[in-house]
Amino acid sequence: MKIRDLISFNSQLFARHRWRTGVLTFCIALGVLAVVVLVSLGESARRYVEQEFAMLGSNLLIVLPGKKQTSGGAIPFYGSTNRDLTLEDARRIAELPEVVRVAPIIAGSARASRQSLSRDAMVIGSTNDFVHARKLQFGSGTGLPADADRVYRQDAILGARLAQELFARQNPLGEMITLDGYRFRVVGVLADQGESLGLDLSNIILIPVKASEAVFNTQALFRLLIDISSVTDEQAVIDRIYALIKKRHQGEEDITIITQQAVMSAFNNIMYTLTGVVGLLAAISLLVAGILIMNLSLVSVQQRRQEIGLLKAIGASRRLITRLFVTESLMLVIAASVIGLALAQFLISTLALLVPAVPIYAPLWAHGAAFLVAVMTSMTFSYLPARQAANVAPIEVLQG
Structure with missing residues (x-):
């Protein structure tokens, strides 16, 4: 079976199971949207503060009364002094x-x-x-x-x-x-x-x-x-x-001197950590979508046992059956990811219009990372149902 045939076969399957297709598409698109938007907001905040400090020039020192008593940690804004x-x-x-x-x-x-x-x-x-x-x-x-x-x-x-x-x-x-x-x-x-x-x-x-x-x-x-x-x-x-x-x-x-480089370094460390944590939390939604894909695919395998048995009876190999189910998930996740990326870009553009004072920046790597995570999650969680479908015995199914 050629790739064109796989796409045509799965397209007909999506049309027959609109509810299942819609739920999976929504979950994946929502996960992709969450990753892109939350990472973009974190990166935008970091760049905004960076630009604000750049406007002050690179040769500014800030002197605070009081000596910082601890080493490391955040930049102090108040000290203790007599x-x-x-x-x-x-x-x-x-x-x-x-x-x-x-x-x-x-x-x-x-x-x-x-x-x-x-x-x-x-x-x-x-x-x-x-x-x-x-x-x-x-x-x-x-x-x-x-x-x-x-x-x-x-x-x-x-x-x-x-x-x-x-x-x-x-x-x-x-x-x-x-x-x-x-x-x-x-x-x-x-x-x-x-x-x-x-x-x-x-x-x-x-x-x-x-x-x-x-x-x-x-x-x-x-x-x-x-x-x-x-x-x-x-x-x-x-x-x-x-x-x-x-x-x-x-x-x-009894004073503390802060440089712009020190402030920006501390702020960047905080923002990179926050952006990573927020992105990870958003990626969990893709993990949930992956689990949903696996569960619905397992149900689909049970519902399509006769169809799978018939395909194997007329000569379909285990590898072909596996490819059939994996391609189904891949087509679904690509379409859902594109929808999620489009919605994320629309939301980011809307935020940029509503809050013009803060430039909203959507890094390309966030789009790419969200897409790759979605595809990898889908492929990983669809493999088990695909293997189960490939192991269906045609004689038992057709006799049953």
Whole structure:
């Protein structure tokens, strides 16, 4: 029997058993769809964060107050220290020849008010170096004053959505707002840039870091963003910063310096593991589909014993009977996989339209892996029923 004959024979069989064919097709297609979509979402999340960090440049250091006490593990975002990181520390670090700019940060939540309107907002006290470090763009107005780290200035820069909510169609430049009782004059409005690394840039208020000391009643910095020269040995700069802080903090090396490479390495390790686990869980659905194929195929063998006996009686070999059942499963899984891949691509395209801020990426290897796993699962679980069909004794069946 030629391949063309096998395909024709199995096509007629599918037409006679529409319910069984439909159930198997649905299960396999669903498994393929789950593998592709879940793996694609994990890979998209990893690439999105990677792009966000790339926008900051490759020479950014993040300095946190407090020393990480354990080795290995996740990147710390808070440490434990008895000594605060201060503006004077930031100024001394900025004097290092390899340092291009230093952005000191004091951050917290405050109630922003204008006339009868008010709402909670994230307030960031910093300097214009923060604007450069985060690649912020202005819709109107100017940046913070040059002496934002030395003199109390009542200047504020609003995020785009916050400016719209507080001022509606009125031009906010030059107008006054109140932050927890402290008055500030609006000197700039950021362009609408959405979220970046978990920070909603359209809902922030940027004020001089010296003014933020008064608003939040603290001189302790939340962190430092340090931009270093691209031709500089990164580790050498880190060592110099540690040495400087140790000298200023009475011998205590009570800061933690994080590099972009360290953050991305830790994040990639997490995302690769998550993507693998999620992909494995999705692949279990293909395993379930394989078991279903085997069970329904075993039932099919029992129902078609007379047909199999007749084929063997007219000269069909055991090998041909095996090929007949294996080809049946192979045709079914290929058709179902194509349907699953098409549905997965449709769903991914729909998600890309619904969430344009996050680029949805569907790697080709996910499509190929899902297809291969589906085919291998189907072939594996269809072999036992095929062998059972091949072992049917024609005399017993025809006599029965």
